[in-house]
Amino acid sequence: MNGSRMLENIKRILGLKDIPEELSSLYRGAHNEREALILLKEARRRDESRRRRALQDLEVFTQMEEELLEEGKGEVSESRRLMLARRVKEIRGKSEELNSRIDNIYNKRLRIFNEHIHSLETVLELTTEELPDKQAMEEMAIRAKELLENLEKSRELAEGIALSTEPPQPDEEEKQILKEMERRASLEAEKEEIEPAPPEPAEEREGVSEERREIRKERPREEPKRVENPEIEFEE
Template sequence: MLDKIRKMLGVKDLPEEVTPLYRGARSEREALILLKEARRRDESRRRRAMADLEELDRAEEELLEEGKGDITDARKLMLARRVKEIRWKMQELNNRIENIYNKRLKVLNEHVASLETILELTSEALPDKKTMEDLAIKAKQLLEDLDKTKELAEGISLTPEAARPDDEEKEILREMERPEPETEKIAEKKEEVRPVKEREKKAEAPRKEKEPPEILFEE
């Protein structure tokens, strides 16, 4: 079947993203159904991964905001470690979206379009419902086998936490430092200037001279 597909598409080699699907098909029509099912599953996974990214982004913002509050250093360090884990997970999801789903979907779309054009010319009949269901299950199994060799490792590392923050955690702790409000800075500046001005006013104020005692003239 692979040789037949190569000749039909006019290519020397087939991408690894679609080779298992072509190998599992018994005809061009079945190959097209497997490709479409694989595309549908990858589109669903990509949407789910993007939704997870949004949730993780919101969680990161909440933890950073909590870290800026009046809390203990131990609590801040715990929050920094949770932020670090969230960022690792977000990086894994971004890599999965870019290097697996987007890349594979591009290849799947190209091959679906090519096979649809060929099958329109040959007018091959569609398989029955039972065959379509079996092909959907086969496409799922083939994709899972392919993912075992392509997908990045999921989950957060469970290595024991060190007593002291590492460089990445220190950077996150610095992000949690709430900037001093401008109003407080202005108030402090006024407090510093006020005593000086008061002393200047006291120095500038003229001393009140004592009035001479009244002289009583006897008539």
């Protein structure tokens, strides 16, 4: 299949009407990297098969050369030997030509294709996930930094405010109320001093409480009264 037919097939597969050459410099007018990759892989496959064919042809030449040399070895007729020698010379010429074609064209071109295909594959792999816009990223980073700075400033401010603040001063009315509170407190204290309350023995209280706890532990948990089947109860 020649190149143009292959291109037609690719266009058909991709559903494209035409691929103008001037549209893209990727490869043979491909619109995008993916198209270029397909075309390049096709081109590489064609060159690989050309190289393979050339190598097979070289084997044919080598085999025939060998046969003719063998034949010439046992040939007694000088003219026939000369003919065989000429034929071997021709074969060697063709072999050289073919070797040169493999080295100078196919091998070199395949290296180039491989390199470009590798680059395109890398590009395609990297572009499968969309990255954010650079400007947006920069703006967001600046904004984030500013916000963090503001937060820090607020924190510092808050701390500063906490250190410098004096306790609130009561007004006149509040002062009087406070005095009243103090007065009442001193009165209660005096009263307690005059009539001290008999203190409860701590041990006894503790013993009672422990006893109560033990009673709680020992007392089995009352099972909820089960309601038997009323019919059976009636029969008993």
